Amino acid sequence: MDQLDRRTLLRRAGVLAGTGVLAGLAGCDPERAGDGQAGQAVTTAGQAATSGGQGAAGGWAGVRSQFELDPGKRHFAAFVLASHPRPVAEAVERHRRGLQADTDGYLEDHGQRLDRQARTAAADYLGGERGQVAFTRSTTDGLGLLYGGLRLRAGQEVVATTHDFYSTHEALRLRAERTGARLRRITLYEDPAAVTTGRLVAAVRRGLGPRTRVLALTWVHSGTGVKLPLAEICAAVADHNRGRAPADRVLVCADAVHALGVEPEAVPDLGCDFLVAGCHKWLFGPRGTGVVWGRREAWAEVTGTIPSFSGAGIGAWIEGRAPAGPRSVLFEPGGYHAYEHRWALAEAFRFHLDLGKRAVADRTRVLATRLKDGLAGIPGVRLVTPRDPELSAGIVCLEVGGRGPGELVADLRRQGILASATPYAEPYLRLGPSIVTGEEDVDAAVAAIRGLA
Numbered sequence: 001m002d003q004l005d006r007r008t009l010l011r012r013a014g015v016l017a018g019t020g021v022l023a024g025l026a027g028c029d030p031e032r033a034g035d036g037q038a039g040q041a042v043t044t045a046g047q048a049a050t051s052g053g054q055g056a057a058g059g060w061a062g063v064r065s066q067f068e069l070d071p072g073k074r075h076f077a078a079f080v081l082a083s084h085p086r087p088v089a090e091a092v093e094r095h096r097r098g099l100q101a102d103t104d105g106y107l108e109d110h111g112q113r114l115d116r117q118a119r120t121a122a123a124d125y126l127g128g129e130r131g132q133v134a135f136t137r138s139t140t141d142g143l144g145l146l147y148g149g150l151r152l153r154a155g156q157e158v159v160a161t162t163h164d165f166y167s168t169h170e171a172l173r174l175r176a177e178r179t180g181a182r183l184r185r186i187t188l189y190e191d192p193a194a195v196t197t198g199r200l201v202a203a204v205r206r207g208l209g210p211r212t213r214v215l216a217l218t219w220v221h222s223g224t225g226v227k228l229p230l231a232e233i234c235a236a237v238a239d240h241n242r243g244r245a246p247a248d249r250v251l252v253c254a255d256a257v258h259a260l261g262v263e264p265e266a267v268p269d270l271g272c273d274f275l276v277a278g279c280h281k282w283l284f285g286p287r288g289t290g291v292v293w294g295r296r297e298a299w300a301e302v303t304g305t306i307p308s309f310s311g312a313g314i315g316a317w318i319e320g321r322a323p324a325g326p327r328s329v330l331f332e333p334g335g336y337h338a339y340e341h342r343w344a345l346a347e348a349f350r351f352h353l354d355l356g357k358r359a360v361a362d363r364t365r366v367l368a369t370r371l372k373d374g375l376a377g378i379p380g381v382r383l384v385t386p387r388d389p390e391l392s393a394g395i396v397c398l399e400v401g402g403r404g405p406g407e408l409v410a411d412l413r414r415q416g417i418l419a420s421a422t423p424y425a426e427p428y429l430r431l432g433p434s435i436v437t438g439e440e441d442v443d444a445a446v447a448a449i450r451g452l453a
């Protein structure tokens with residue numbers, strides 16, 4: 001590689017990773033770097049429909065109208081892979097046009113600013129600092145990288161639960177296959193509809209052993225709709241960790257994909273060490289985007305798997321030394337990306353911030369409760385998801401008269417109601433009321449399911 005190529009690559013690394021390679025080489029901590037003009041060019045997402053975090057000024061119908069979803073259908077599976085609202089779609093299109101016209105020029109002129117805007121918006125939404133977040137392409141990406149890269153010392157084990165999705169179990173199985181890591185799974189409940197906070201926390205406490213280093217959880221179970229009391233579980237783990245050496249403490253890692261975009265808590269307040277999510281489900285962000293959030297000290301426990309395209313990584317390589325820099329930066333997978341999607345994360349996070357995290361959470365809760373109340377009165381329907389909104393989120397799972405969920409999904413689709421079947425050994429029919437559904441959709445779904453029971 002000649003000198004010019006190196007310089008270009010180095011500059012590009014700074015641009016793309018948003019870390020500023022020159023700052024990186026000068027020893028600046030990009031986590032603490034000022035925002036500059038970050039955020040300035042982000043359109044006020046959801047402007048037309050919302051009023052500054054106070055919910056939907058144009059009503060929830062106004063929010064719904066920001067999506068290009070087929071208005072002739074009722075979208076209860078929108079969370080499986082998101083359609084995104086207008087401000088996000090416009091940002092994707094704007095960046096796509098720029099990249100198509102002059103890829104190099106657009107990256108050079110705008111890359112660093114746009115990257116920083118997306119990270120700033122993510123930090124504003126999640127809570128904490130920009131440098132605590134690494135961008136990925138999906139939840140699965142994040143889980144694979146995290147469980148593949150977490151440091152385990154001799155004899156330490158990972159405890160997962162029987163309720164986690166394939167992506168967690170497979171990431172851990174691959175880790176064990178590669179390194180011989182010790183894995184164990186614990187069951188937190190038998191009957192999802194009957195869970196209580198006390199019993200869930202007690203099951204976690206019982207499941208921890210003296211050599212447990214990692215507790216792998218899923219905040220909202222996509223197979224049952226159970227929402228774990230994550231803050232209470234983290235408090236119990238903190239109790240367990242008291243008096244233990246830092247290297248022996250249990251790290252709590254959560255797949256939060258069905259909570260991100262629904263649950264309003266600031267992530268640092270939960271007490272977990274890592275939170276992993278895709279942004280293309282309940283957040284209604286660009287497809288192929290995700291985040292890993294880590295507690296500052298916890299990031300020290302993970303190494304990257306895919307070379308980062310950061311100044312810290314490439315700069316060190318050029319200078320012939322080992323990379324030194326924030327672990328979140330070195331963890332973030334490099335290579336060139338679908339930047340039109342990644343940069344539009346700024347608008348996706350702002351869309352929710354403008355609506356208000358609490359307003360979105362309340363709206364989801366109101367619709368899910370209405371759905372559960374309606375279903376509960378139908379003979380032949382068994383609600384799998386807890387009725388208690390403290391122990392459930394947007395996902396509502398059910399059984400209908402012993403019929404297979406695939407068949408039910410097809411029947412509902414014929415009536416214009418889009419639902420999904422849970423991809424687990426024990427499958428259920430699953431509906432996800434959200435900001436793209438309304439009361440009339442919920443009532444229509446209840447009536448249709450009554451007809452199928």
Ligand SMILES: Cc1ncc(COP(=O)(O)O)c(C=O)c1O
Nearest residue numbers: 138139140165167222255257278
């Ligand atoms: C709990 C859970 N985690 C992860 C995933 C995968 O998400 P992603 O497409 O972001 O990898 C799913 C379903 O798609 C899921 O239900």
